[in-house]
Amino acid sequence: xxxxxxxxxxxxxxxxxxxxxxxxxxxxxxxxxxxxxxxxxxxxxxxxxxxxxxxxxxxxxxxxxxxxxxxxxxxxxxxxxxxxxxxxxxxxxxxxxxxxxxxxxxxxxx
Numbered sequence: 001x002x003x004x005x006x007x008x009x010x011x012x013x014x015x016x017x018x019x020x021x022x023x024x025x026x027x028x029x030x031x032x033x034x035x036x037x038x039x040x041x042x043x044x045x046x047x048x049x050x051x052x053x054x055x056x057x058x059x060x061x062x063x064x065x066x067x068x069x070x071x072x073x074x075x076x077x078x079x080x081x082x083x084x085x086x087x088x089x090x091x092x093x094x095x096x097x098x099x100x101x102x103x104x105x106x107x108x109x110x
Contacts, residue, residue: 005062008069011090014098015059015072023053031099039104055079063108073106 003019006012010029017025026049036045057079064073067089076086085108091100 003062006065006069006072008090010092010096010098011069011072014090019058021053021056021058023049026053029098030101031093031097034098035100037100037102037104045101052079 003012003015006015014026014029017023017029027046030045034045036043036048038048055078058077059072060075060077060083062072062074063085065071066073070090070092072088074086075083076088077083078086084105087102087104087106089102090098091102093099
């Protein structure tokens, strides 16, 4: 999967960290108090992604990009839970850090 097509350099860099299983680089893209939702449920950002990185979770395909590169859709390997078609939406503050991340399962786009 190529991430070059993501027009937001910050999102591209964050996804590169995810794809490379680089937990330190991933967390550096986010504020310390980042809000995180999974299928609409607010969850603890740090513990969720500590587990995700332990399971080497990542995008397998990138099917659609919207919102200047901040909203991504594609097939995602979710460790013990299998592979799902998901959205991931980054919300950026004025300093360029992500202060909110929303992910969730979605139906496959045609």
